[in-house]
Amino acid sequence: MTTFHSLTVAKVEPETRDAVTITFTVPQALQSAYAFRPGQHLTLKARLAGEELRRCYSICRRAVPGEISVAVKAIDGGRFSGYARAQIKAGMTIDVMVPQGNFGYQPQPERTGSYLAIAAGSGITPMLAIMESTLQTEPHSQFTLIYGNRSSQTMMFRQALADLKDRWPARLQLVCLFSQESLDSELLHGRIDGEKLRALGKTLIAFDQFDEAFICGPAAMMDDAETTLLSLGMPGKAIHLERFNTPGGSARRAANVHAQGQTVVIRQDGRDRHITLSADDESILDAALRQGADLPYACKGGVCATCKCKVLRGEVSMATNYSLEPDELAAGYVLSCQALPVTPDVIVDFDAKGMA
Template sequence: MTVFHRLNIAAITRETPDAVAITLHVPEQLRSHYHYTPGQHLTLKALIDGQELRRCYSICSSPQDGVLQIGVKAIPEGRFSGFANTHLKSGDSIDVMVPQGQFGYLPRPGTRGNYLAVAAGSGITPLLSIITTTLQQEPESRFTLIYGNRTSRTVMFREALTDLKNRYAQRFQVLYLFSQENGDSPLLNGRIDSEHLVNIGRTLLDYSAFDRAFVCGPESMMDDVHTALEQAGMTADRIFTERFNTSAGGITASATERVATRFVLVQDGAEQEIEMSAEDDSILDAALRQGADLPYACKGGVCATCKCRVLAGEVEMGINYSLEPDQIEAGFILSCQSRPKGDGVVLDFDV
């Protein structure tokens, strides 16, 4: 459901020249709404240059600390990320959707686990939450982080990672890779790619010894991580990924090949009939054009904020990086990546 609340910004901390950590103040009456699990994300909404924009950012804090914090790295021509880095300040307020997302890990006290995290750039954000919370709640577990950046100046949350290393010296280690800065070991010079991962696996880490791996970063990096870990003996069901961007497209048929249809959406128990024209790229776009207030964020098949369930009819879905096979089997789709395959489609957004 689309549930936004206006939250005050308690603090903004400059992490790197192009990245900030934003701490949000959650009033007591909203605490239950913003309970989150490590790895989840928040969708922020703001009016920028007269246009409403929404973007999702991973939570980097630990729920154990009673803090709600996200990391935002400015990207080239990124209107929202640029706004967050240059215009937002402590004391401002912003619309924030309740936490969502399925990526992550819920630590279990008493578990003795050996975990691996692999991040590049701002991909560290959800992993920091997972690592911190796991080390706090599983005192017998260990975590290893492989973290890639351009230089040491671009490392987000360097201070927080150092603090974790100091507090959990026997249970947490970090390997920093820099693509534009040479360190003491040639093994750690360069990008996180198949070659570097294989070499690290041969000399420093036994990938097959890890119980789980959590990966977040650019698409090509995550593909390389999957390949290296599986070749080392880690099964795919132990590798968990979170994408923050994708180069893939959605439904690719041109407008001239599409057929105008009608579908019904159910939201907050009420039904609304939507006319979908050949020009509409997706169910979500058609519904938004006709005034429906549906949940969405990335519009790229990544965050699953726009998911809904097909109650009747058939739907064609393009890319999907967020729904699990059992969810698809149960009839869930991403409305930002889907089009009806004819009339008679009914979609439930109250899920």
């Protein structure tokens, strides 16, 4: 079974005009199910105008017994995010999947590290949980955040970031950039891109100090930041990317794969089920859902990894992959929302979550 639970909304707090933090109460019996690695996300489910919608939102606070919080920013035309921002209120119950996602970092008390987060807009959300957890758990570690926004008015978590800085003034470096606000410092004016990062590297930030880097925001910013960090000598393995969800995104057919009529065995909860692909199925996930399987998924765009499964036999082809790491691919994990069978003997296992 896909693991959704009905959680009660404990509170809804405004962050900006467009964004709210939603905190759910986690009952004692579910606390281990909702344990998370900072950087992971929750998938919320709701039926709007007769259609079931699922969306992923990053967990935005460190682990606190009995509650878990996500931030939701309403986007233009976003049906779920508009609903979440305007209509979810304290006391309601919402279907919430247990935490998922590969992005993030599990702080280790004995480790001393130097970490970099680069975020733009609502890309700050997972960073807040990662930074707070790391600074709290690793007493000698340092964190630098480069955070880009249009203006201070659209900046999410202004107060939360100020609180973190107050708590750990010597271990947290905050560098905030604004693209549409005039500032005394030209260095802090503008978007985050390769040129800006290099300029920061000449004056404010020693990029060679970092052990790990976390990047989240619009795709162009992320690509630019990753390329720049690689060119500055940071190993690719130390750079972790969290791509934004693509609301309403759907699977794209894997190139040159014609799977119509093929049968795939889906293993879930220890049971095998045979599903047959039709010409309209864009993925194994599509075919399985159409035939009544209750599989985990959220974005259907190759981003969130909620639909991850392991290929036990046969071969599949994925249209796209924004979330699985090379070691997961090597171990046989695939995104079922992007995968189609290319051999007739495919078995995929949804119980295998060993590398989550």
